[in-house]
Amino acid sequence: MKCTIITIVRNGESHIERTIKSVIAQQYQNIEYIFLDGASTDNTVKVAEKYRQHCAVFISEPDKGISDAWNKGIGLATGDVIALLNAGDEYYPDTLAKAVAALQAGADMVYGDTELVSEEGEVRLFNKGRFSLWKYSAGMGLYHPSVIARKALYDKVGLFELRWKYAMDSDWMVRAAVSGARIRHANYRVRMVDGGVSVKNRFMAYGEHLQALQDRGAGERTVYLSMLATGVRGLVRNLLRGERRF
DSSP states (O other), X not given: OOEEEEEEESSXXXXXXXXXXXXXXXXXXXXXXXXXXXXXSSSHHHHHGGGGGGOSEEEEOOOSSXXXXXXXXXXXXXXXXXXEOOTTOEEOTTHHHHHHHHHHTTOSEEEEEEEEEOTTSOEEEEEOOOOOXXXXXXXXXXOGGGOEXXXXXXHHHOOOOTTOSSOHHHHHHXXXXXXXXXXXXXXXXXXXXXXXXXXXXXXXXXXXXXXXXHHTTOOHHHHHHXXXXXXXXHHHHHHHHTOOOO
16 A cells, blocks of 8 residues: 655744654655645755655645645645654654554554654653544544544545634544544554644634534534533542642
């Protein structure tokens, strides 16, 4: 299976090199790498230019944000598999090989585990991917760099919608789940800088996630369960911290 990896970035000179190097280091060889810069004003393009020979597509031009850039990359992709690896995200050398094996075993979309790291690359938190439409307050229990899906699923479900500012990936995964996609956890890890748009705006991102659940036909029960689980988690967290607020 040919795998298209899409990296989008704007003003990410401090960590874009780590991302690109993690793609080059993949044990899986049948890769198409698409690099899309959103008209950075720092040295991002200068840094990335050193690895241009590894890119099937290398573009630097304005875009309308994350969803627009991802959609552009998917439109250029010729692979059987699509992987979205933004600036600051990294794969381990065996990530893609394990993901493709899981897809070939009968999945439409796979996800792994995620290490949330500092700007310097130090691990802060570890997320054991556990997919659920409602159970997790931050979304569905996984992070987008760990999601790798068949191109056919994008053809079926559609691309990312520009109306979402924080939960565009969450909305897409809700659509995939509601469509009956075969979604599986696979034993691989990725790394993600702890400080992206949705991380910095958790409340707004969660609000959009709830809206996506409702708009995409997940059902009122799913929305209510998500809100209940979020409230209980928040209460327990505050009690453990000794922060009882009424």
